[in-house]
Amino acid sequence: MKLFKSEFRKLIYSRTTYGLLLAAIGLASLTSGVLPYVFSKQLNPMGTSALTQQAVVDTVYGKAAGAYLFAIILGVILMAGEFRQGTAVATFLAAPKRGHVFLAKVSIAALAGAVLQLIASGIAMVVAHTALGFYPEAVAPSDTAYLDTILASVISGAVLAVVGVAVGTLIRNQMLGTLVAILWLNLIEPIMILVFPDGAKWWATGAISGILNLHVSVGRNGVTTANYLEPWQASLLLLGYGAVISLISFATTLRRDVD
Amino acid sequence: MISFNSLTKRYGKQAAVNALTAEIRSGAITGFLGPNGAGKSTALRCLLGLASPTAGTALIHGAPYSQLAEPLKEVGAVLDSRGFHTGLTALQNLKVITAAAGLPDSRALEVLEIVELSDSAHKRTKGFSLGMKQRLALAAALLGDPQIMVLDEPANGLDPIGIAWLRSFLRKLADEGRTILVSSHQLAEMEHTVDDIIIINHGEMVVAGPIKEIVGQGTLEEAFLRLTLEAKAVAK
Ligand SMILES: Nc1ncnc2c1ncn2[C@@H]1O[C@H](COP(=O)(O)OP(=O)(O)OP(=O)(O)O)[C@@H](O)[C@H]1O
Numbered sequence: 313m314k315l316f317k318s319e320f321r322k323l324i325y326s327r328t329t330y331g332l333l334l335a336a337i338g339l340a341s342l343t344s345g346v347l348p349y350v351f352s353k354q355l356n357p358m359g360t361s362a363l364t365q366q367a368v369v370d371t372v373y374g375k376a377a378g379a380y381l382f383a384i385i386l387g388v389i390l391m392a393g394e395f396r397q398g399t400a401v402a403t404f405l406a407a408p409k410r411g412h413v414f415l416a417k418v419s420i421a422a423l424a425g426a427v428l429q430l431i432a433s434g435i436a437m438v439v440a441h442t443a444l445g446f447y448p449e450a451v452a453p454s455d456t457a458y459l460d461t462i463l464a465s466v467i468s469g470a471v472l473a474v475v476g477v478a479v480g481t482l483i484r485n486q487m488l489g490t491l492v493a494i495l496w497l498n499l500i501e502p503i504m505i506l507v508f509p510d511g512a513k514w515w516a517t518g519a520i521s522g523i524l525n526l527h528v529s530v531g532r533n534g535v536t537t538a539n540y541l542e543p544w545q546a547s548l549l550l551l552g553y554g555a556v557i558s559l560i561s562f563a564t565t566l567r568r569d570v571d
Numbered sequence: 572m573i574s575f576n577s578l579t580k581r582y583g584k585q586a587a588v589n590a591l592t593a594e595i596r597s598g599a600i601t602g603f604l605g606p607n608g609a610g611k612s613t614a615l616r617c618l619l620g621l622a623s624p625t626a627g628t629a630l631i632h633g634a635p636y637s638q639l640a641e642p643l644k645e646v647g648a649v650l651d652s653r654g655f656h657t658g659l660t661a662l663q664n665l666k667v668i669t670a671a672a673g674l675p676d677s678r679a680l681e682v683l684e685i686v687e688l689s690d691s692a693h694k695r696t697k698g699f700s701l702g703m704k705q706r707l708a709l710a711a712a713l714l715g716d717p718q719i720m721v722l723d724e725p726a727n728g729l730d731p732i733g734i735a736w737l738r739s740f741l742r743k744l745a746d747e748g749r750t751i752l753v754s755s756h757q758l759a760e761m762e763h764t765v766d767d768i769i770i771i772n773h774g775e776m777v778v779a780g781p782i783k784e785i786v787g788q789g790t791l792e793e794a795f796l797r798l799t800l801e802a803k804a805v806a807k
C-alpha cells in the first residue's frame with residue numbers, strides 16, 4: 313500500500329502527467345472533430361455521403377479512443393523517468409524489493425492510463441457528437457458504439473501504460489523508450505498490417521480495433537474489420553501482451569544494477 | 572553495524588572492488604577514502620543493494636540491505652548519483668519518499684528544517700544550487716531518523732562554507748550516537764572530521780583503523796602516499 317501511495321504521488325505531482333492528458337484530449341478531439349468533415353466529402357457509390365453508413369459514424373466515435381499513444385508514453389516516463397532524474401536510487405533505497413516497486417508502478421500506470429483515455433475519449437465523443445450534428449445526413453451510431461469506444465479506450469489505456477512501464481524498464485532511456493513506443497504504434501504496426509492485412513488482428517492496434525467492434529466491410533483502402541477478433545478476445549489478447557512484456561522486463565532487467 | 576566480507580564487484584574483467592573485508596565501528600565517523608576510481612562508490616552501492624556483488628557480501632546488522640524490513644529507519648544514504656525530480660518541489664520530492672517508507676509527511680518538513688532548507692520547501696529542485704541539492708539529499712537520508720548514515724562524497728562541489736557546515740553537521744549526527752560511513756577522495760577534507768579511516772586503492776584495502784594510529788605525526792595525505800607505495804612494493 314505504501315508504495316502505491318508513493319507511486320501515486322509521483323504521478324500527480326509531475327506536470328508531465330497533465331501535459332500528456334492535455335495532448336491526449338487534443339489528439340482524440342481533433343480526430344473526432346475533423347473526421348465527420350472528411351467522411352462527408354467521401355461519397356458512396358450511390359452518390360450519398362459516407363456519413364449515411366452506420367459503420368462510418370461508429371468509426372468517428374471509435375477514433376475517440378485513438379489517443380492510446382499518450383498512455384504508453386506515460387508508462388515509459390513513469391519508469392524511465394526514474395533513471396533520467398536519478399530518483400531510481402531513492403526509490404530502491406526506500407523499497408529494495410524491486411518487484412514490489414514494479415508492481416506498484418504497473419498498477420498506478422494502469423489506473424492512470426485508463427483514466428487518461430477515459431477522459432480523452434469522453435471529451436472526444438462529445439466533440440464527435442457535436443461535429444456530426446453539422447451534417448443532417450449523418451445517421452445515428454449503433455447502440456453499442458459509445459460503450460465499445462469507452463471499453464476500448466479504458467482497456468487500451470491501461471494495457472499500453474503497463475507496456476510503457478515495461479518498455480521503460482527494458483530501455484531505461486526515456487527518449488529512446490518514448491521513440492520506440494511511437495515508432496512501434498505509428499510505423500511498425502501500420503506497415504506490418506499493410507503488408508499482412510490478414511494478421512492485423514494480432515497486433516496491438518488491431519486488437520484495439522477489435523475491441524471497438526466496428527463493422528467496416530470494405531473501406532476505401534481495402535481495410536476490413538471482418539476478420540478482427542471479437543471484443544472480448546481482443547481484450548484478452550491485449551491484456552496478455554501487457555502481462556507478457558511486463559514479465560519479460562521484470563525477469564530480465566529489473567534487477568540490473570542502478571548507477 | 573556495517574561489514575564488508577570479501578566483497579568483490581567486477582565489471583567485465585576489471586575488479587572495481589576486490590575482496591574487500593572491513594568492519595565499521597558503531598557510533599563513530601568512519602572515512603572511506605581512496606583516489607578517484609578506487610571503488611568507493613561501487614562498494615557503497617553494493618552495501619545499499621543498488622548493485623549486486625560478484626562475490627562476497629556487504630551487510631548491515633548482519634543482513635543484506637534488501638532484507639531490512641524498514642530500510643529508511645535503519646540506514647540513511649546520500650549517494651553521488653542520487654537525483655531529485657527537477658519538476659517537483661523539495662517538499663514533494665521528500666513526500667514521495669515518506670509515502671514509500673510509511674513515514675508521516677510532517678517528517679518531511681522537519682528534516683528540511685534540520686538542513687536549513689525550509690525556505691525552499693516549495694521551490695522546484697530544478698533551480699537548486701549544488702549545495703542545496705546536497706542538503707536536500709541529507710534531508711532525505713534523515714527522514715527515517717536512522718542510526719546508520721552512509722554518505723558518498725557528500726562534500727563534492729560544496730564551497731568552503733558548505734564543507735564547514737557539513738563537517739559540523741556530521742559531527743552533530745555522530746554525537747547523537749549514529750554510525751557514519753562517509754567516502755571522500757579529498758583526503759584533507761575529512762582529516763579533522765573522522766574517527767576511523769578505511770583507505771582503499773584499486774578496489775583493494777590499503778589500511779583500516781583509528782585515524783590517529785594510522786596518520787601518526789604527519790598528515791593523512793602523507794600517510795596515504797606512504798601506505799599505497801608500501802602496498803605496491805609488497806605486491807611486487
Ligand atoms: N557501472 C559500471 N560499469 C563499468 N565500470 C564501472 C562501473 N561503475 C564503476 N566502474 C569502474 O569501477 C572502478 C571504481 O569506480 P568507483 O566509482 O567505485 O570509484 P570511486 O572510488 O567512487 O571513485 P570517485 O572518487 O571518482 O568517485 C572505476 O574504474 C570505474 O570505472
Ligand SMILES: [Mg+2]
Nearest residue numbers: 611612651724
Ligand atoms: Mg565515487
